Amino acid sequence: MDPRSEVVLRQQDYLTGSVLFVNAPCDELQAHLPSQVDAQFWTWNYNESLYFQKQQAPIHFGIELPEADFEQAVIFVPKSKELLNYVLHNVLSRLKIGSSVFLVGEKKGGVERAAKQLLPYGSAIKLDSARHCQMWQLTSSIRTELKPLASWVQEYTVPTPNGDLSICALPGVFSQSKLDVGTAVLLPYLSKVTSGKIADFGCGAGVISAYLAKLNPKNRIFALDVDAFALASTQLTFEKNNLLPEQLEIKAVSGIEDAPLFLHAIVSNPPFHQGIHTDYNASENLCKTSRRHLKSGGELWIVANRFLNYPVLIEQNFGQCITKTDQQGFKVLFASTQKNLKEQR
Known part of the structure; x- marks a missing residue:
């Protein structure tokens, strides 16, 4: 299993209800999630969407959020800083104030830099650091207005x-x-x-x-x-x-x-x-x-x-x-x- 997914599972008690997993790795994460989590996935990578289809996971492929509602989001840090800004803005346009957004990434993939991008949206704390990865939790204090x-x-x-x-x-x-x-x-x-x-x-x-x-x-x-x-x-x-x-x-x-x-x-x-x-x-x-x-x-x-x-x-x-x-x-x-x-x- 991808080490980023292992870190998510270490902190699974924070996850509850309908959770949107964004840019998730192609591994067995869904099968190991606790019963209180209703998972759905969003990817813009076509190969990854095919993988999740084969796993019979609820997957949305495209540049826009899936239409289904969600209460929390777990974002696996993308390579691009601009893309993370786009994802955060779109996710927070759909969540209520006080909702949790979790950010997961490899240290060599810039997760600490990415965590700073959470600050405009609320308070952020580091939940875990393991497997050369980190997991952060944002508690949102604003709801963004979706930009065109x-x-x-x-x-x-x-x-x-x-x-x-x-x-x-x-x-x-x-x-x-x-x-x-x-x-x-x-x-x-x-x-x-x-x-x-x-x-x-x-x-x-x-x-x-x-x-x-x-x-x-x-x-x-x-x-x-x-x-x-x-x-x-x-x-x-x-x-x-x-x-x-x-x-x-x-x-x-x-x-x-x-x-x-x-x-x-x-x-x-x-x-x-x-x-x-x-x-x-x-x-x-x-x-x-x-x-x-x-x-x-x-x-x-x-x-x-x-x-x-x-x-x-x-x-x-x-x-x-x-x-x-x-x-x-x-x-x-x-x-x-x-x-x-x-x-x-």
Whole structure:
């Protein structure tokens, strides 16, 4: 069992009634909760939602709170400070004054820093410190008035050869406040991507999706991500740039295996984090299995840190991998299902 869940169970006597567990780890916590707890779960990670579905737990996937009422909340600290602010604000908009909100996290995950974010909402005490984790209890002294989603959006501008793009990023989304270096290295090559049905795997705030749609109004973009906040951000980015809504299809995925078939291209600045931990599984699977989702002559475009072994994985599955550029610590990699591909730089 996750050590954070173990700490929650050590303090289970504080839990009672309908309790919302936010961003909970995928473990056996629910099965060990006391009988006085009526648990429900909220996650924005699609893989985690699938896990809780298999456990037949009451799970809500999305960026908004579940509709069902709750009397207490246990929040497992997310990686992003801004995302924790969003969660706290939303949870406290639904709880009565005097209600308890519990915060749980690993010390190396910044739980002590996160506990300071409780202070605007009431008095907070540390209940436990064990298993390299901490659990805090907030007794709320205010009930927040729910702010509209737009007030949580960070906007920034990305200049492109086809005009500026306005990017809308919600809390916790990769590259929330500015364009990341990897995507910046990839952008000049997006005009070379074949047109048609294109998947943006790990769409984030929608930079790649929006630019591909802007390049060709006939492109149909499949924005794929495990994170509900990323999917919502991409939708907002499309709307902000007045792109055709029929160009965009948003889909929560557990990995590239959930992508549509017969794509003309897959483009990705692939993800490699799962919470606070590094996890290359999704991006390595992209290199290994994306070919089966492409049409004959379909293309794979990836930008990745130059130290990663993606070229080898792509060559093993496509027969070749062309490095289009290598700069600022990133490589733009290209492969095609076309046989006897001649290298074009």
